[in-house]
Amino acid sequence: MAAVLVGQFHARDAEGRVYSVHEFENLEATGDQLVTTYKLAIGDRVKKNDDNNFELVQSGVILVREPSPIVAV
Template sequence: MASVLVGQFHARDEEGRIYPVQEFRESQPVAADGTEPVSTYRLAIGDRVRYLGGEEFELVQSGIKLTRVV
């Protein structure tokens, strides 16, 4: 199943570096069993990002913690 880009935002690490993050969602709005589509996050360069909750994220490969810039 394909994913669709649904949003973009910036996140900052503890050292103040800014990362462009993209949010993707499955192309089907609602699955056949009624569950919501899954969101995934990636940096603009393709690195995977894990959502930790609230405004917190983590780069999967390096473990760097990020906070969404509001």
């Protein structure tokens, strides 16, 4: 089964560069458990360390998730 885009957010590295991270869900090979994966918009793989910290798999650069904007109503 193909991965489905379920979210996207921005994250920054220590030097302040902003990365667009996409969150995907797909069924595991057994077909009974959802697996969440992360990739940059340009396709680089991202590993989730905890809720707000991520790591670029290829380079090891640590990314910190930007807080979601609060919209006043």
